[in-house]
Amino acid sequence: MPTATGAALSARLRGTDQVCLCFFGDGTANCGPFHESLNLAAVWRLPVIFLCENNGYAMCSAQARTTSVADIASRAASYCMPGIVVDGQDVLAVHEAVSTAVARARASQGPSLVEAKTYRYCDHQEGLEYPPYRSEEEVASWRARTQ
Numbered sequence: 772m773p774t775a776t777g778a779a780l781s782a783r784l785r786g787t788d789q790v791c792l793c794f795f796g797d798g799t800a801n802c803g804p805f806h807e808s809l810n811l812a813a814v815w816r817l818p819v820i821f822l823c824e825n826n827g828y829a830m831c832s833a834q835a836r837t838t839s840v841a842d843i844a845s846r847a848a849s850y851c852m853p854g855i856v857v858d859g860q861d862v863l864a865v866h867e868a869v870s871t872a873v874a875r876a877r878a879s880q881g882p883s884l885v886e887a888k889t890y891r892y893c894d895h896q897e898g899l900e901y902p903p904y905r906s907e908e909e910v911a912s913w914r915a916r917t918q
């Protein structure tokens with residue numbers, strides 16, 4: 772996330788209309804660089820979009836066990852930028868939310884935080900499924916949404 776913030780600073784200094792789109796997970800939103808990056812991007816009104824793919828789990832830990840807020844996007848208020856929650860399973864909704872953020876960035880109005888609520892059908896990495904941290908029914912219900 773600091774690298775993305777730096778890329779946005781580079782775009783600004785080079786006088787381009789480039790916008791940096793930074794993807795990260797909900798677990799990452801609990802790490803220090805998330806807060807440092809959002810703060811500096813807001814102070815300098817940088818053309819960067821922070822897009823959190825919130826799949827409900829940081830490795831094997833459910834969001835409710837590790838995260839103080841229900842919506843990661845609500846943290847945007849701490850950094851005076853828009854925080855938008857969008858259905859991450861709806862590609863058109865994501866496109867619309869990101870397009871709005873891009874227009875804002877290109878108008879020199881600064882960064883945005885977009886939170887796409889989604890799911891991870893597989894595990895964070897091979898071999899992390901034990902001990903079980905979620906039910907087969909939960910995975911099946913999310914898979915059913917995409918059919």
Ligand SMILES: Cc1ncc(C[n+]2csc(CCOP(=O)(O)OP(=O)(O)O)c2C)c(N)n1
Nearest residue numbers: 795796797798799802826828829830891895
């Ligand atoms: C720069 C850096 N900091 C910390 C970590 C340690 N780390 C490994 S996985 C993880 C959290 C992953 O959670 P999430 O971003 O929600 O991804 P998911 O579990 O959904 O794949 C962290 C903080 C790392 N890999 N790299």
